[in-house]
Amino acid sequence: xxxxxxxxxxxxxxxxxxxxxxxxxxxxxxxxxxxxxxxxxxxxxxxxxxxxxxxxxxxxxxxxxxxxxxxxxxxxxxxxxxxxxxxxxxxxxxxxxxxxxxxxxxxxxxxxxxxxxxxxxxxxxxxxxxxxxxxxxxxxxxxxxxxxxxxxxxxxxxxxxxxxxxxxxxxxxxxxxxxxxxxxxxxxxxxxxxxxxxxxxxxxxxxxxxxxxxxxxxxxxxxxxxxxxxxxxxxxxxxxxxxxxxxxxxxxxxxxxxxxxxxxxxxxxxxxxxxxxxxxx
Numbered sequence: 001x002x003x004x005x006x007x008x009x010x011x012x013x014x015x016x017x018x019x020x021x022x023x024x025x026x027x028x029x030x031x032x033x034x035x036x037x038x039x040x041x042x043x044x045x046x047x048x049x050x051x052x053x054x055x056x057x058x059x060x061x062x063x064x065x066x067x068x069x070x071x072x073x074x075x076x077x078x079x080x081x082x083x084x085x086x087x088x089x090x091x092x093x094x095x096x097x098x099x100x101x102x103x104x105x106x107x108x109x110x111x112x113x114x115x116x117x118x119x120x121x122x123x124x125x126x127x128x129x130x131x132x133x134x135x136x137x138x139x140x141x142x143x144x145x146x147x148x149x150x151x152x153x154x155x156x157x158x159x160x161x162x163x164x165x166x167x168x169x170x171x172x173x174x175x176x177x178x179x180x181x182x183x184x185x186x187x188x189x190x191x192x193x194x195x196x197x198x199x200x201x202x203x204x205x206x207x208x209x210x211x212x213x214x215x216x217x218x219x220x221x222x223x224x225x226x227x228x229x230x231x232x233x234x235x236x237x238x239x240x241x242x243x244x245x246x247x248x249x250x251x252x253x254x255x256x257x258x259x260x261x262x263x264x265x266x267x268x269x270x271x272x273x274x275x276x277x278x279x280x281x
Contacts, residue, residue, distance in 0.1 A: 005144070009199060010133040015070065016096070018133055022046060024144035027191035030240035031184040039247050040255035060098045060105070061167050061212075064112035066130035066150055073097040074105050107214070111167070114218040121210045121220050124163045128153040134195035140238075141245035147195040160202035162192055164209050171211040171221040180225060185209065186233035187240075189225055194237075 003021035004010050019026075032042045063069035073092040077085035079101065092099035100108065115121050134147045151163040168179060180186050189207040196205040211221045225233075247253050 004135045007136045007199065010135065013133045018148060024135060024146040025244050026146050027188045030191065030237055031187050033240045033243050034236060038255050039243060039253040043253040056098050056100060057104055058167055060100050060108045061111055062165060064108050065115050065165055068130045071097045072105065073099050074102055075099050076102050111212055111218045115212060115220055118220040120222045124161065124208060124210065125151050134199060136195050136198040138241055141241055143241065143245050147192045149192055160196060160205040162205060162207045166209055166211045167214050168211050169214060171213045171219050173221060173223055176211050176223055186225055186229040187236050190230045190234040191237055
């Protein structure tokens with residue numbers, strides 16, 4: 001199977017096909033075009049995808065919560081230090097499965113149960129479909145954009161609410177706000193909402209995050225980003241789209257540039273040393 005080349009809503013596109021698509025731009029790709037990253041890093045990451053243990057755990061939780069994704073392979077070991085465990089992990093990756101230690105698999109099951117027991121999260125993740133792929137063409141640049149909402153409700157005539165599931169160290173709303181800024185969730189939300197509007201699915205959709213802690217009791221919180229955060233994300237998305245379009249046209253994926261930059265220390269370093277330098281002077 002190859003990635004779609006026409007706008008639309010698609011089901012059943014394998015993860016490997018969706019994430020390997022080099023002819024459209026995703027939200028995560030757009031964020032990696034912006035500082036402190038760069039187009040050069042974006043292109044490098046496309047050419048050199050990597051596996052990480054934390055990715056495996058996140059994918060596994062998504063599968064249990066959403067009911068779709070790669071098959072999980074339980075590795076009956078206490079850790080990954082033995083050769084047998086490492087070999088099992090490598091074999092799982094090569095066969096398109098998610099390797100998980102028994103203790104982590106038990107945690108994944110417990111987290112999924114906690115989501116189902118949360119009334120708001122359970123309601124949001126009902127009467128819909130997981131991981132449909134949205135493809136649409138950007139009107140300003142002509143590039144193809146894509147998004148893969150964790151959950152889209154079936155059409156009911158009421159406002160469409162997209163849901164994104166996040167596992168986190170803390171699901172506290174203030175901690176999530178910081179994570180949103182660090183990881184660009186304020187860019188992700190308007191990106192997905194653009195897709196829904198451009199494909200004519202809903203003129204005024206909403207985007208909610210179901211955030212869950214990774215340690216017992218696996219608390220769940222449902223949050224929505226403020227309008228100002230979404231507006232900032234939209235502006236950053238536009239910058240990333242224009243950068244991507246230029247790079248695709250020229251074939252040049254710049255890094256930090258060839259010029260020499262003059263840099264200063266952060267203000268807090270001056271403040272920290274102010275008393276000492278005043279005494280010496």
